Amino acid sequence: MGSLAAAPDAGALPPIHHLFVIVLENESADTSFGPASPAPYLARTLPARGAFIPNYYAIGHASLDDYIAMIGGQGPNPYTQADAPAYVDLLPGGPGPDGQAMGAGSVYPASVQTIVNQLQAKGLSWRGYMEDMGNSTTEPKTCRHPALGAPDTTQTARAGDQYAARHNPFVYFHSIIDNQVDCDARVVPLDLLGADLRSAATTPNYAFISPNLCHDGHDSPCIDGQPGGLASIDQFLAQWVPQITSSPAFADGALVIVFDEAATSDATACCGERSANTPNAGGTTNGSGGGRTAALVLSPYTIPGTRTSSKYNHYSLLRTSEDLFGLPHLGYAGASDLSSLGDDVFNGPAPSVGPIVPAGPTRRSCPSPPLARRGRLRRGALISRVRVVGAGVRRTLSFTLAHRARVTLILRPRRGRAHRVRGRDLAGCRTYRVRLRARRGTRIVMSASFGRATERRTLRA
Template identity: 25%
Template sequence: MSGSPARRFLSRPARGTAASLTCLAAATGLWASPGAAPSARAATTVPTPDHVVVVVMENHADGQIIGSSSAPYINSLKSGGAYLSSSYAVTHPSQPNYFALFSGSTQGITDDSCYSPGFTSAANLGSELAAAGQSFASYNESLPSQGSTVCSSGEYARKHNPWFGFTNVPTSTAHTFKQFPTDYTRLPKVSFVIPNLCDDMHDCSVSKGDTWLKDNLGPYAAWARTHNSLLVLTFDEDDSHSGNRIPTLFYGQPVTVGSSSSTRYTHYSVLRTLEDMYGTGHAGRSADAADITGIWAAP
C-alpha cells in the first residue's frame, strides 16, 4: 500500500471476533482469543515457557554492554543465562526495529516520527498469540494511563511501542509499568516491558539502565529460574557503533546456564522463536528466519 505509515488507515476489524477480543482485553487487561484452541507447536527444538518477558533497551552496541563494568547486572544475566554473540538489529533508527521485532516487518516506518495509531492490520506477535488462544500484554514505563496513545509524555515515547500501530491489538493491552504484576503467575504468556527514555539508556547512562533492570526485573528473573519462564533482554539498535550488533540475552529455567551461540540472529529470529514456542503463525520476515537454538536446557 502506498503512502507514509502515518497516512495509511486500513479498515477496522469486522465485528464479532474482533469485538469480543476487545471486550475481553478491556475486562482483563490481557488478551487472548476466547474459545480458541492453541494450535500445534511447530516441530522445533525451542521450549514452551509458562511466561516470557521481553525487555527492550536502547542504542548500545554489544561491546558497550557485554563485559562493561557499568552493566554488572546485565553481565550477571549473561553468565547465568544464554548469550547471543552475533545478534543484530535490522535497521536504523529506533522505531522501525521495534516494529520488526513485533511484526516481522518495519511496516514502512523509516524514522522516529509519531505514527498514527491503528494504521495497519498486519499480522504481529500479539494478534498471533490471541489466535492461538494465548495471552499478550505490554508494560510501558511512564505511559500516562493504560491504553493511552499519546505520542510523548515526560520520559515516555510512543516510538518504542509498536503495538499501538495495529488495529488487531487492543489498546487496552498496553499497561503502565506500575501495573506489572508482583505475582508473576498473573503475567500473560508473552509480555513486553519498555522502560522510559532514561531507564532504557537512551537519555541516561548504562549504569542507570542496568540498575533499573536489576531493581525492576531482577525479582522476575530470579523467579523465572525456577518457574519454567524466560526473561529476554535485547536492544533496539547499536546507534551506528558496530554494524548494528546488539546485546541479546535469554535467562530462565529453560536456558542452559552459561551457554552461548555465535550463529547470526536478528530481531526476526527472536520473533520467530517466540512464535514457535506457542505454535502461532509467522509474521512478515519471521517466516524466513531460523529459530534460536543451542542454548536450551534439556526438558
C-alpha cells in the first residue's frame, strides 16, 4: 500500500538510532497518572525522568486495532475492533484511500507494509519481544499465532502462559509471517531481550515490547495470583526500564511507553483521526477514538521533567518512528494534519560546556594588528579561527586567539534555557578546545573581549 507522504526532513529530530516501545493495556490517563494511581513508578518516578504527554490518545477500541495502527498505520475495521476472536484474512483487502486496505478481517495482505518491513529494506534491525510467547508446550516458541481460519486460543490467559496474540501486531501481516524463518528470528520471547541489551551491536534499532496479560495490566487479578492492573504494570516497568535505560544502546536511544486504549467508556480522539473501514472507531462505545491514555518518553535527548500540552496518538507514534529512521509514512501516519513528536518532547539534552583547555603550545610568532580599545572589533581581530567538530550531542568547539582576550560562551538551544559560561582570561597566539553537549541547531555565541572592545562569533552546533 502506498503512503500519503514521502519521508520528511527529520533534521529537527535528534539522532536516535535505537527506539524501544512498551505497550500497556486498558487504562485512562487520569487513572494511570493521577494522584491516586497505584503505580508510583509509572505515575511519578518515570515522568520526573523524561517527558510526560498527558494528551496522548488511542485510536480505537478494543486492543488489536491500536496495535495495528502503531506499526502499520491501518485504521480500525469491525474485526480488529472486536479483537479478532478468529485469525482470518482481511477481505477483500484491496487498496483504498489514505493507504488503507479495505474490508474486514485481522490478517492484512502481503501488499500492506509495516515499519519493520521498511526498516529491513533499509538494512536496519528490529525485534518484537513478547512475554510468555515461548511458554506453551504445544505451540511454536517464536512468531506464534493461530492457524488461518482458526479461533484464537490466546484470548484468555492460561496458567504459565499469559501470551496474547492480539497484543503482538507483527503476526497480523502477511508481509511478516509469510517469511517463516525471518519471523521466527525477529518475533521472539521477551526472555531474549536481556541478552540483546548487552551491547549496542546486538540491540535492534527498533524494539517493540509486549508484556503478558498480567504485566500489561489487562487482567486483574491474574491467573497466577498476581494483582494485575496498574500494580503489575509498575512491577514490570521497574524491572525492565532500568535495564533498557542503562544499556549501551540507550546512549542514542529513546523509550516510549504507551497504553493501547483507555477505559472503554472513553472514545475520544485527537489529531483529525479518520477511518475508512468503520464509521465508529470507538467500537461498542460511540465515538471516534480510543480515549486519552497519556504516554511517556525517556531519552538522553529529553530533559527530565518535561511536560507537553501537544496532542498525539498512535499514528503520531508511527510517524515519529518513521521520521527517526528516515522512512516514508504508512497509512494514516501520513495524514497532513498529523504531527510527529517534536522538540516539545525531544528538547534535550540541556546544553553544557566542559573546561576550556589548550590544544597545543603557544606559537612563537603571532602577528596581531593594533586593536581598538572599545566597540565592536572586525572579524579575526581577536578570534583568528573557530569551528565546531563532531556529531550527535557531543561536539568540540575549537578556536584560536590572535591576542590575549577574555572569552565568554553562551549556548542557546531552540527550546529551553540558555547556558552561559563565565568569562575566562586566555593567552593569545594559542588554540583551545572545549567540549560541548548540545543538540543540533543549538546556537553557540562566542565573545572575545580586550578592554572594552569585543569580537563576537555565532555558530550552529
